[in-house]
Amino acid sequence: MNSAIRIKTKAPTPYILSAIEPDTHDTKTFRFALPADATLDMLPGDFLYVHATLDGKTIKRAYTPSSLPGSTGFFDLTVKRYESGVVSKYLHNQRLGDTVLMSGPNPGGHWVDGMATRVGFVAGGTGITPMISIIRWILTQRIDAELFLIFANKTETDIICRQEWEQDIREYRNFHCHHVLEQPPTAWTHGTGRVTPDVLRRHLPPPGPDTCVFLCGPPPMVDTLETTLKELGYPEQAIILP
Numbered sequence: 001m002n003s004a005i006r007i008k009t010k011a012p013t014p015y016i017l018s019a020i021e022p023d024t025h026d027t028k029t030f031r032f033a034l035p036a037d038a039t040l041d042m043l044p045g046d047f048l049y050v051h052a053t054l055d056g057k058t059i060k061r062a063y064t065p066s067s068l069p070g071s072t073g074f075f076d077l078t079v080k081r082y083e084s085g086v087v088s089k090y091l092h093n094q095r096l097g098d099t100v101l102m103s104g105p106n107p108g109g110h111w112v113d114g115m116a117t118r119v120g121f122v123a124g125g126t127g128i129t130p131m132i133s134i135i136r137w138i139l140t141q142r143i144d145a146e147l148f149l150i151f152a153n154k155t156e157t158d159i160i161c162r163q164e165w166e167q168d169i170r171e172y173r174n175f176h177c178h179h180v181l182e183q184p185p186t187a188w189t190h191g192t193g194r195v196t197p198d199v200l201r202r203h204l205p206p207p208g209p210d211t212c213v214f215l216c217g218p219p220p221m222v223d224t225l226e227t228t229l230k231e232l233g234y235p236e237q238a239i240i241l242p
């Protein structure tokens with residue numbers, strides 16, 4: 001990456017919230033400050049724990065930085081707010097200048113340069129978050145790999161980073177994206193309903209020694225699609241979970 005100071009902590013460490021960027025109706029990107037010459041010590045796809053003490057109880061939840069790995073001076077978390085969600089609501093209630101305790105980064109289902117030349121991504125909702133930094137990394141580093149994203153959501157307004165995916169399709173010939181919506185608008189040209197075996201067959205690279213597939217989303221979706229991917233011939237080690 002670069003010669004920046006690389007930050008990793010076991011103990012919860014305070015980070016100052018320096019910017020907030022709305023993305024969808026319930027998702028925002030929160031930017032946290034690092035020293036100007038520092039970056040998180042992580043591979044794309046690794047995650048941090050956010051620690052919060054609420055009603056006297058300390059809890060933690062995992063969040064995958066969405067910023068480009070190697071970025072110095074800041075990192076971003078893209079977080080969906082759940083109405084009954086404890087930590088996601090806590091994060092959405094933070095204001096500029098507030099501090100949030102985090103530990104890590106910790107190893108998740110990450111990308112390692114050279115691991116594949118045909119890379120599938122199957123994301124449901126916020127399951128896209130580990131994939132954001134992986135896709136940004138592969139495209140901006142001009143890594144020799146063909147990328148195939150299948151992104152499932154309820155409605156069009158739930159699609160996180162939608163403008164970015166459209167721009168990537170225009171800018172990078174090696175980036176392909178197929179959306180699947182449960183409730184599509186009229187004249188929708190992508191998929192509808194759920195991610196089926198047929199959708200995987202049509203929109204992922206076929207199984208092979210140079211293929212891997214990142215899979216992340218709500219647990220029922222991940223359980224079902226992991227089984228389906230294996231039935232379609234993707235070996236267990238080629239399926240990467242968060």
Ligand SMILES: Cc1cc2nc3c(=O)[nH]c(=O)nc-3n(C[C@H](O)[C@H](O)[C@H](O)COP(=O)(O)OP(=O)(O)OC[C@H]3O[C@@H](n4cnc5c(N)ncnc54)[C@H](O)[C@@H]3O)c2cc1C
Pocket residue numbers: 047061062063064065077078079080081082083084085086087088089108126129130218242
């Ligand atoms: C490795 C890893 C990385 C993650 N990275 C991110 C990330 O970058 N961005 C992000 O937004 N989230 C991410 N998550 C999910 C995150 O850790 C929390 O689970 C999520 O923010 C909900 O936490 P909460 O405390 O708000 O909700 P909780 O208090 O844990 O849950 C309360 C209620 O919220 C609702 N809820 C919570 N999670 C879901 C869900 N997945 N689907 C539907 N309803 C739900 C349910 O109604 C649930 O009963 C990641 C998870 C893992 C394991």
